Amino acid sequence: MVSGLLALLLWQVLASYGPISDSTIPTAGESLVSLWGLLWEPETWASLWATMQMAVIGFVIAIAIAIPVGVLIGLSRFAYRSTKFTFDFFKVIPPIVIIPITILVFGPTIQMGVFLVAFSIVFALAIQTAYGVRDADPVLLDTMRAYGLGTVMQVRYARLPSAAPFIAVGLRISASAALIVSVVAGLLGGAPGLGRDLQLAQAGGQSARTFALVLLLGILGILVSRGITILQRRIAFWIPA
Amino acid sequence: MRIGHRLLAVLIGAWLPVLLVYLWWSASAESTNPYFPPLSRIWSRFLELWVFAEWPTHVLPSLRNLALGYAIAVVLGLVLGGLVGASRGAGRYVEPLIDFFRSIPAVATVPIFIIVFGLDASMRVAAISVGALWPILLATMQGVRATDPTLMDTVRVFGVSRTATLWRVQVPGAAPLIFSGLQIGLQIAFVVTIASEFLGSGFGIGAFTLIATDSFLILDAWTGVILMGLLGYAINIIFDGVERVSLRWYYGQKKLA
Numbered sequence: 487m488v489s490g491l492l493a494l495l496l497w498q499v500l501a502s503y504g505p506i507s508d509s510t511i512p513t514a515g516e517s518l519v520s521l522w523g524l525l526w527e528p529e530t531w532a533s534l535w536a537t538m539q540m541a542v543i544g545f546v547i548a549i550a551i552a553i554p555v556g557v558l559i560g561l562s563r564f565a566y567r568s569t570k571f572t573f574d575f576f577k578v579i580p581p582i583v584i585i586p587i588t589i590l591v592f593g594p595t596i597q598m599g600v601f602l603v604a605f606s607i608v609f610a611l612a613i614q615t616a617y618g619v620r621d622a623d624p625v626l627l628d629t630m631r632a633y634g635l636g637t638v639m640q641v642r643y644a645r646l647p648s649a650a651p652f653i654a655v656g657l658r659i660s661a662s663a664a665l666i667v668s669v670v671a672g673l674l675g676g677a678p679g680l681g682r683d684l685q686l687a688q689a690g691g692q693s694a695r696t697f698a699l700v701l702l703l704g705i706l707g708i709l710v711s712r713g714i715t716i717l718q719r720r721i722a723f724w725i726p727a
Numbered sequence: 728m729r730i731g732h733r734l735l736a737v738l739i740g741a742w743l744p745v746l747l748v749y750l751w752w753s754a755s756a757e758s759t760n761p762y763f764p765p766l767s768r769i770w771s772r773f774l775e776l777w778v779f780a781e782w783p784t785h786v787l788p789s790l791r792n793l794a795l796g797y798a799i800a801v802v803l804g805l806v807l808g809g810l811v812g813a814s815r816g817a818g819r820y821v822e823p824l825i826d827f828f829r830s831i832p833a834v835a836t837v838p839i840f841i842i843v844f845g846l847d848a849s850m851r852v853a854a855i856s857v858g859a860l861w862p863i864l865l866a867t868m869q870g871v872r873a874t875d876p877t878l879m880d881t882v883r884v885f886g887v888s889r890t891a892t893l894w895r896v897q898v899p900g901a902a903p904l905i906f907s908g909l910q911i912g913l914q915i916a917f918v919v920t921i922a923s924e925f926l927g928s929g930f931g932i933g934a935f936t937l938i939a940t941d942s943f944l945i946l947d948a949w950t951g952v953i954l955m956g957l958l959g960y961a962i963n964i965i966f967d968g969v970e971r972v973s974l975r976w977y978y979g980q981k982k983l984a
Contacts, residue, residue, distance in 0.1 A: 488820065489820040489821060489823060489824050490823065490824060490827070493824055510842055511842060511843055564739065567736070567739045567740060568739055568740070568742065568743050569743060570740060571740040571741065571743070571744060572743050572744050572747065575744070575960055578959065578960050578963045579956045579959045579960060580914065580917060580918045580921075580959055582834070582918050582921055582922060582925075583921065583952055583955035583956050583959060584952055584956075585925070586936045586937055586939070586940040586948045586951065586952055587762075587948070587949070587952055589940055590762045590940060590945065590948065591762055665832075666832040666834070669832050669834075669835055670832065670834045670835070670922070673834060673835060673837075673838075673922075673926075674834070674922060674925045674926070681835070684835060684838055685838065685926070687838070688838035688841055688842065688926075693842045696838050696839060696842060697839060697842075699835075700831055700835055700836060700838070700839055703831055703832060703835050704827050704828070704830045704831040705830075707830030707831060707832065708826070708827065708830045711830065
């Protein structure tokens with residue numbers, strides 16, 4: 487708290503008196519006033535809604551695909567080893583590189599943001615799930631097999647519980663990534679939301695507004711990551727956050 | 728026998744990508760959809776542009792910015808992270824700030840750097856280095872702080888100076904954690920490199936691809952996307968290699984334990 491205030495003060499002094507005071511860089515005060523103004527504009531909330539919509543829908547689609555696929559891959563050694571390279575490849579490639587293609591195919595729409603969000607997390611989440619499924623206790627699996635319990639029972643009572651912590655970690659990382667990608671889809675691809683507002687503010691030379699939007703994104707990022715921690719403690723309380 | 732095993736492992740890993748590329752190739756062969764041109768045409772355009780005619784104009788400037796920005800981030804991250812991590816008081820004041828800066832998506836800070844630096848290369852290098860700095864800084868701080876207390880006591884008993892302790896015991900000891908920060912930093916650096924070119928630039932691979940997209944040069948856009956994907960993948964592979972070599976002592980230690 488103290489350090490935050492000091493940083494704002496330093497910014498204010500530098501932007502008002504230093505060698506950069508003649509430039510277009512806004513002072514901390516101007517930026518905060520602009521941030522306050524933003525909170526009273528209905529457009530800001532509409533943008534926030536669009537950004538969250540893309541993040542959440544993309545996230546849900548990615549989960550719906552990645553977890554079943556991850557479980558199936560994890561069940562077979564051959565499938566795991568066959569898909570590993572391909573999934574790793576797409577996991578490592580940043581989603582930003584396919585933005586030009588999504589601009590062509592989807593145009594600057596909500597769908598584009600949803601696709602980018604889902605694409606950016608589905609591979610990592612599937613790998614996490616498969617890895618967790620493979621990590622199940624072999625003695626437990628052998629015991630279940632000896633008692634004649636089939637694959638469905640094994641998945642339900644041995645594989646999924648073992649994968650749960652891995653999936654939880656994957657979900658946590660994915661949720662933060664979903665928000666970032668949703669903003670980036672707006673900033674670089676023109677999809678609606680806070681990202682596009684930021685791009686428009688910068689291109690229009692509204693520097694205080696640009697700084698205010700970036701501050702807003704930082705606050706949003708912190709709120710979301712706090713929110714995830716709380717949710718995880720509630721839902722998956724046995725997994726250390 | 729072992730060679731046979733390795734060959735089999737490569738085959739198992741490779742059949743799916745080969746199949747996917749084949750499917751793409753054959754499915755797009757007769758394609759008249761303007762957005763999905765035949766892969767064969769994308770491929771020949773790729774060879775024309777990127778092997779290696781356009782490297783000096785588009786690829787090398789991007790890589791230069793990336794290398795410079797990342798190098799600055801690594802040096803600053805290690806030095807500041809080491810200093811802040813070693814002092815008990817500083818961490819408490821600085822950590823919330825770092826947390827805040829880290830919460831801002833690195834790509835979203837690019838507009839700010841455009842306002843501050845304009846549209847030249849210094850803007851790109853600054854945005855890359857600041858974006859990549861936070862994970863490296865944080866990992867170094869945490870790693871230094873987590874040094875084994877027994878080791879610290881031993882060092883103190885032998886009268887090693889605080890500076891030597893920090894740079895020769897604590898920071899190297901934190902290497903495994905620091906490397907994970909370095910990897911995240913590198914991925915961010917790559918993303919910011921491309922983003923800074925998307926947002927206004929005449930050259931660089933990101934700029935090339937986005938300009939091609941806006942001008943409906945679909946083939947060129949596809950080659951740019953493929954090249955960026957391959958570069959992004961290659962950078963990670965190189966990093967993994969460097970990490971494996973640098974941390975050989977650590978993995979050896981873990982095996983013994």
